[in-house]
Amino acid sequence: MTESVAAQRITRLLVANRGEIARRVIRTCDELGIETVAVFSEPDRGAAYVDEATIAVALRGRTSSESYLDVEQVLEAARRSGADAIHPGYGFLSENADFAQAVTDAGLVWVGPTPSAMRAMALKVEAKRIAAAAGVPLVPGAELDADVTEPDLLTAGEQVGYPLLVKASAGGGGRGMRVVRASDGLAEAVMGARREAAASFGDPTIFLERYVERARHVEVQVFGDTHGGVVHLFERECSIQRRHQKIVEESPSPGATADTLAHMYAAATSLAAAIGYTGAGTVEFLVAGDGAAQEFFFLEMNTRLQVEHPVTEMVTGLDLVAWQLEVAQGGRIPLQQSDIHRSGHAIEVRLYAEDPARDFLPSTGTLATFDDWCIDDADVRVDSGVVAGSVVTPFYDPMLAKVIARGESRAAAVATLASALTRLRIDGVTTNTDSLIAILRSPGFGEGNTTTSFLDDHPELLLGTIVPAEVRRFHLMTCAVALLEPEPLRGQAVPTTRGWRNVGGAPELVSVAYRDGADDVITTLGRSWGRGGATYWIAIDTGGPVTAAQTVRTDPRFEHVSATLESEHRWPSPQARPARLEIDGVRRRVGCGVDDDHPGASGPAVTGAPPVSGRSVIVESHGVRARYDVVTAWAGSGDAATAGAPSTAVPGTVTHVAVVVGDVVEAGAPLVVLEAMKMEHTIRADTAGTVSDIHVTIGQSVEAHTIVATLTPTHIHEEPRGGGGV
Secondary structure (H helix, E strand, O other): OOOOOOOOOOOEEEEOOOHHHHHHHHHHHHHHOOEEEEEEOHHHOOOHHHHHOOEEEEOOOOOOOOOOOOHHHHHHHHHHHOOOEEEOOOOOOOOOHHHHHHHHHOOOEEOOOOHHHHHHHHOHHHHHHHHHHOOOOEOOEEEOOOOOOHHHHHHHHHHHOOOEEEEEOOOOOOOOEEEEOOHHHHHHHHHHHHHHHHHHHOOOOEEEEEOOOOOEEEEEEEEEOOOOOEEEEEEEEEEEEEOOEEEEEEEOOOOOOHHHHHHHHHHHHHHHHHOOOOEEEEEEEEEEOOHHHOEEEEEEEEOOOOOOHHHHHHHHOOOHHHHHHHHHOOOOOOOOHHHOOOOOEEEEEEEEOEEHHHOOEEOOEEOOEEEOOOOOOOOEEEEEOOOOOOEEOOOOOOEEEEEEEEEOOHHHHHHHHHHHHHHOEEEOOOOOHHHHHHHHOOHHHHOOOOOOOHHHHOHHHHOOOOOOHHHHHHHHHHHHHHHHOOOOOOOOOOOOOOOOOOOOOOOEEEEEEEEEOOEEEEEEEEEEEEOOEEEEEEEEOOOOOOOOOOOOEEEEEEEEEOEEEEEOOOOOOOOOEEEEEEEOOEEEEEEEEEEOOOOOOOOOOOOOOOOEEEEEEEEEEOOEEEEEEEEOOOHHHOOOOOOOOOOOOOOEEEEEEOOOOOOEEOOOOEEEEEEEOOEEEEEEOOOOEEEEEEOOOOOOEEOOOOOOEEEEEOOOOOOOOOOEEO
């Protein structure tokens, strides 16, 4: 049932995507001598991929739906630029069969499977029917009508069994998906999944599926051509996920048996052949059990290039984008199955602008630093969508880059990748780098115990780096000298006797906020003047900023010590440049940089801390790199009505308002749903009360820390003068 495609050579290719995958496709096209066309929304005007393409065409709008998902705009960009082909990348329109049909109807080459094959697999419900007809084992599930009643919904849930997954029939990437462990949460999960699926994919259809816990998520890379050829390129295991989105992928799978894999390869290629599949695709399975008792179940087929395709490229030595282009031009698959070999082990991690210790809260801001050149390892590959100066906005997925390492053994690949991540330099946003390193170096990962419950079983891996006390003190002393020295250092030590006086003066103070693992910390640093000149100290046990009038305890190991900081570079700088810190005559190398206009990472380093001033210090020593945000002086004098209760942690778009004025809600009740960076964030009541005002509407774009509703606490019976911000 393969559809015939006339051979047509590609000379100019439009990439209907952005970020990392756009740069990836452009790179292969450059190697093949194919000109490229980039499309960009207004927030992406300065993105790296825009400058790397031969031609770039602006799209109207800021959000995905206004720009990259606008079919007519993308096709018009192809006409205006003279493109003769379109590569959709992944996400956005990559699995939209109507878009693929529109591309071919316009006389352009579509770099992907035929519209009919896409339609066969696009809806997971229909895909399961086709897979079942092909004899592929399925996870127990149930389809849901659009107007299903709550009693029928509960009956379906009982038939499937708990825990279960509510899943969107269209799309993927973990969106439109909810885990439900008991019947009392089913109705809310169904509504949320439908809402997210409609917003992300334009299709609210959902279904129920048994949630197989502690299983492995293993997928098979397949490839087909227009001549009926179908091959597989082995498997990837992608079990370690957050919010049902993969963050660590590897090949070979550390847990699937050889017998299981053989049957999975056969099932995947059989399914691809049954629908006349062309181009790159991935058939995903759940693998449960061990040894001879191991079994697998079909999940879905992704009719596009996967985010994690570099894993396959690293172990096979093949360029899958080049294969896609060859097949799209009517060519045959470059190799027969017997000629495709795998060597060594490869692991990929996805580097996100997010805070794992804060429920993966996305982080926005400007990348003051993004240095991957320092990795300098032939066995490491970095596919990034950003460079220093790139702006991470709330409009798109927060993935910054993928880092992939190869080794002759799994242990070698793990060690190489973890080491590479420690050398990566990123400043300006919060990232999951420390968490990824912790995962890779954990005993469970090293032993290959990588099931889909891995992060649930090891929540400590999400807390970030806990800096040893002595290292933290050294960092704080570096901050004290860097921030309180009256002039930027220009490559020479500044005498601490400057400002000598007969009587002691009031101390100069600065407070910095930072994260230590999952803990939020604010520490005040000071410089005092006396007969001996300037000395520095670190306050302890203050719990927040202090003033010169307060009596504070100071760390006895760093109480009134003399210190100088020397740098060989023009300084301050947002990068941690080499310097030397001398404390009471003892000198040590340190990296230090001061950013006087720090763009932030969707707020201060400390959640709920007083506002930061815009200044920050990056310090690197003892193998630890950390950011310290300067806390605004007298921050407590702001409007008390809004202090301590910001609603929206990140900028985003309101997609649902769950309450109306007059509703009585309990603490934890959902008030508003916010979509930011392709994820939903539910704003909940922090106390029981009555909704007295709602400040946002559906479709409204809001900034971080926007109050969405006002609650009157239930324990207040008299007429209140004002409610608390939620």
